[in-house]
Ligand SMILES: Cc1ncc(COP(=O)(O)O)c(C=O)c1O
């Protein structure tokens with residue numbers, strides 16, 4: 001292998017180059033966010049695919065056994081094996097279920113189950129890279145603002161790396177599963193009296209003024225790791241690009257990462273055409289969808305409100321690069337009411353797959369885009385299910401057990417006396433409704 005130049009940071013807005021030893025996430029000249037700049041691999045097309053495919057057989061103790069580090073040339077090329085902090089992560093299934101396809105009105109929808117990551121969400125893919133970098137920089141501590149999944153992931157990776165972690169979450173707005181994980185993995189958990197956008201402002205100030213290493217998705221290493229959601233799904237599809245990739249959008253880290261991954265995959269000859277991105281927001285937290293409707297003439301912000309707490313974000317930080325991703329992929333941005341997201345979730349859950357509320361926005365989005373004729377019935381569609389069903393048990397019980405009248409897919413638990421006749425009555429009713 002030829003010697004590589006060291007990875008640098010490049011400002012997305014003005015192109016300024018900064019040393020990767022710099023822990024800043026914002027350009028001092030123009031305020032833009034950084035991306036990683038590294039030498040492209042010397043291999044292209046089939047030769048590069050062959051390298052990635054051969055690593056599917058990597059031994060469990062090798063970093064390449066991770067679904068992130070398998071693509072290390074496109075994630076962080078100049079890192080050595082011993083520096084990598086990995087669980088490992090990634091290697092998440094790509095599945096389809098007839099009843100979900102039928103409900104969406106398309107012939108085949110694949111679902112990328114990111115809830116199968118070690119802490120139950122896609123965040124682990126970015127966190128393995130960000131925490132690797134934090135340790136390389138000998139950061140005194142790592143920190144993040146979070147709607148819950150980032151904090152759970154950072155807490156786990158910081159524990160693995162032996163680094164202290166500080167997380168800022170909006171008090172009372174984080175789901176039970178995520179809060180419990182964050183505390184249990186050992187992060188110092190600050191319950192901020194404010195919303196996510198307040199938490200992020202505070203975390204950025206703490207990084208600037210107090211020298212902690214910021215692990216939010218404005219961190220370019222996070223974005224680099226999250227590109228592998230797309231790279232891995234392309235590999236699972238035999239490097240045949242789908243027509244659509246549909247996913248929930250909040251702070252717009254994934255939108256940016258997916259755009260970057262597709263740009264690189266096309267440039268390197270891993271795919272011969274670019275899938276269209278469809279970013280789906282909840283209607284109560286849809287500033288990006290509002291900007292899309294304006295043809296991105298204006299950057300909107302809102303006071304966010306939705307049951308899908310992971311995407312309850314009103315001032316998305318990665319706005320500019322997300323705009324680029326949507327433009328370059330001829331993408332779309334839509335928003336959907338909470339009720340539709342929860343119905344989609346109930347359908348996904350009842351198929352035995354399961355996901356958290358925000359994740360179901362992707363499946364709800366496919367249904368809506370198919371009904372509007374934007375997605376064609378025969379299109380190949382991948383919906384990214386970003387988080388695990390157990391992340392938010394509260395919302396499940398509220399939907400199935402506690403909502404009156406019961407929503408369309410409610411599965412009410414039934415309280416009975418401890419006698420066989422009661423069981424028999426329920427069984428007879430189940431048989432009647434199945435027949
Ligand atoms: C489960 C889940 N889905 C989607 C998102 C939104 O992703 P992004 O902030 O990259 O737009 C998040 C972010 O917290 C999340 O936790």
Ligand SMILES: [Zn+2]
Pocket residue numbers: 011012013014015016027028029030031032
């Ligand atoms: Zn700049």
